[in-house]
Amino acid sequence: MISFSQVTKRYPGGLEALRQVSLTIGAGEMVFVTGPSGAGKSTLLKLMAALERPSSGSVIVNGQNVAALRPRAVPFLRRKFGLIFQDQKLLFDRTAFDNVMLPLAITGFERREAARRVRAALDKVGLLAKEKSYPVRLSGGEQQRLAIARAIVHRPAILLADEPTGNLDTAYAAEIGELFRSFNQVGVTVVIATHDEALAARLKPRLIALKSGRVAA
Amino acid sequence: MRAWLWHQLDSLVTTLARFGRAPIVMLLNIGVIGIALALPVGLYVALDNLQGVVRTLASDPQLSVFLAPDAGPADAAKIEARLKQHAAVRDVRYVPRDQALKELKASTGLADVVDSLPSNPLPDAFVVQPRGAAPEALERLRDEVSGWPKVTHVQLDAAWARRLEAGLKVARLVVWLLATLFAFALVAVTFNTIRLQILTRREEIEVSKLIGATDSFIRRPFLYFGALQGLAGGVAAWAIIWAGLQLLNHGLADLSRLYATQIELRHLSLEDSASLLLFSAGLGWFGAWLSVDQHLARIEPR
Numbered sequence: 001m002i003s004f005s006q007v008t009k010r011y012p013g014g015l016e017a018l019r020q021v022s023l024t025i026g027a028g029e030m031v032f033v034t035g036p037s038g039a040g041k042s043t044l045l046k047l048m049a050a051l052e053r054p055s056s057g058s059v060i061v062n063g064q065n066v067a068a069l070r071p072r073a074v075p076f077l078r079r080k081f082g083l084i085f086q087d088q089k090l091l092f093d094r095t096a097f098d099n100v101m102l103p104l105a106i107t108g109f110e111r112r113e114a115a116r117r118v119r120a121a122l123d124k125v126g127l128l129a130k131e132k133s134y135p136v137r138l139s140g141g142e143q144q145r146l147a148i149a150r151a152i153v154h155r156p157a158i159l160l161a162d163e164p165t166g167n168l169d170t171a172y173a174a175e176i177g178e179l180f181r182s183f184n185q186v187g188v189t190v191v192i193a194t195h196d197e198a199l200a201a202r203l204k205p206r207l208i209a210l211k212s213g214r215v216a217a
Numbered sequence: 218m219r220a221w222l223w224h225q226l227d228s229l230v231t232t233l234a235r236f237g238r239a240p241i242v243m244l245l246n247i248g249v250i251g252i253a254l255a256l257p258v259g260l261y262v263a264l265d266n267l268q269g270v271v272r273t274l275a276s277d278p279q280l281s282v283f284l285a286p287d288a289g290p291a292d293a294a295k296i297e298a299r300l301k302q303h304a305a306v307r308d309v310r311y312v313p314r315d316q317a318l319k320e321l322k323a324s325t326g327l328a329d330v331v332d333s334l335p336s337n338p339l340p341d342a343f344v345v346q347p348r349g350a351a352p353e354a355l356e357r358l359r360d361e362v363s364g365w366p367k368v369t370h371v372q373l374d375a376a377w378a379r380r381l382e383a384g385l386k387v388a389r390l391v392v393w394l395l396a397t398l399f400a401f402a403l404v405a406v407t408f409n410t411i412r413l414q415i416l417t418r419r420e421e422i423e424v425s426k427l428i429g430a431t432d433s434f435i436r437r438p439f440l441y442f443g444a445l446q447g448l449a450g451g452v453a454a455w456a457i458i459w460a461g462l463q464l465l466n467h468g469l470a471d472l473s474r475l476y477a478t479q480i481e482l483r484h485l486s487l488e489d490s491a492s493l494l495l496f497s498a499g500l501g502w503f504g505a506w507l508s509v510d511q512h513l514a515r516i517e518p519r
Binding site for chain 2: 051072075076077078079081083089091093102103105106107150
């Protein structure tokens with residue numbers, strides 16, 4: 001489903017975030033990308049969703065070479081993913097419901113069906129009762145769950161999460177972990193960049209360890 | 218197709234919601250655009266009215282031939298015969314001095330003044346309809362007739378109208394220049410409004426791009442906004458001109474009662490109104506497009 005071959009990413013200024021990385025992630029896998037800060041975990045995820053372009057090598061997602069993608073095609077690639085960030089990137093001027101609606105609005109979903117799906121996604125993360133709340137009124141854990149609802153509402157085949165439990169306490173982190181496990185169980189490919197060892201111990205995923213931009217194990 | 222329509226409608230609703238979020242700013246913007254458009258369009262309306270008047274005058278030129286006060290009926294008959302035989306003359310009407318005085322009394326409402334005159338100050342006159350309307354031919358006829366005996370003065374009635382029409386052509390050019398300038402102003406105002414909007418909605422744009430929004434999806438509400446703002450500005454301009462004409466016509470009503478004639482300014486025609494609105498909406502759209510084109514590319518999610 002996702003394969004990297006000889007991927008190097010050099011940022012302007014000379015920082016080499018990834019060096020000659022080759023890896024393959026199959027459909028339906030759950031993979032944790034681990035490693036210390038600055039090892040290149042975020043860069044790896046960004047390359048998958050075409051948020052960054054590799055300096056050399058190729059990134060293949062669903063048979064498409066992301067590096068060679070025309071700018072016009074990038075939005076359509078991104079719709080295959082559900083993206084979750086450490087800083088949830090929620091929109092604070094709209095309700096939980098409208099935040100989750102955004103991906104469906106973008107793809108031009110029929111209104112009633114979209115509303116049904118939004119409620120289903122909110123229900124899945126346990127926020128259905130708070131659909132009219134604005135994100136500021138939600139706790140940190142709830143905000144992260146809202147971000148997850150937004151990432152899954154359009155039923156993507158791949159879920160990418162960058163430090164999803166980064167600033168949550170253990171109880172919340174465990175909840176989030178369970179959510180990811182449930183998505184994976186219904187066939188969604190889940191790729192999580194994290195250094196949360198407790199989470200890894202619980203979910204027992206395949207681990208890809210990065211160290212200074214290289215795959216260590 | 219239905220989804221697409223839904224989406225268009227959705228963008229429109231979002232746009233209208235944005236109007237409502239900063240009503241004072243919106244009203245000021247619309248006011249600025251309205252005034253900027255009202256200036257050239259108002260001038261256009263004024264010219265249009267003036268031109269209507271001038272056209273009717275200029276298309277129907279007349280020469281007034283005034284005889285000397287001491288000319289008798291025999292002199293008048295001789296001149297009439299001579300005019301009638303002239304190749305450049307289509308029709309001649311004799312206006313004896315008594316009749317002229319009567320007409321003056323009847324048509325201008327100056328009866329009191331006329332009655333107080335000790336004697337009739339008006340000369341006998343001929344109103345001559347020339348065969349052509351070419352200014353040079355008319356002037357030649359005037360010069361010729363004024364050389365005849367017992368003729369004191371020949372007045373080319375439409376001469377001023379023709380001169381005015383030539384002047385109006387220049388004025389029309391000025392209107393177009395002004396319109397161009399103010400169109401530029403409209404584009405600039407929209408450009409800036411949209412720029413500010415893009416800056417304040419930066420986060421939304423970024424997140425939208427992140428989850429797979431196409432550029433046209435992101436662009437659309439801004440374009441709608443620009444077009445709607447332009448349209449509202451056009452409506453404001455139309456209203457300003459309408460109100461202005463209404464006031465002027467009110468004033469003119471008194472004037473025309475005084476002069477016993479019908480003077481009324483015409484408002485923009487339906488076609489002109491439609492093109493004003495279309496034009497302002499189009500310019501708003503264009504300004505928004507320029508702005509979005511400039512600023513959107515710089516917002517890339519990281």
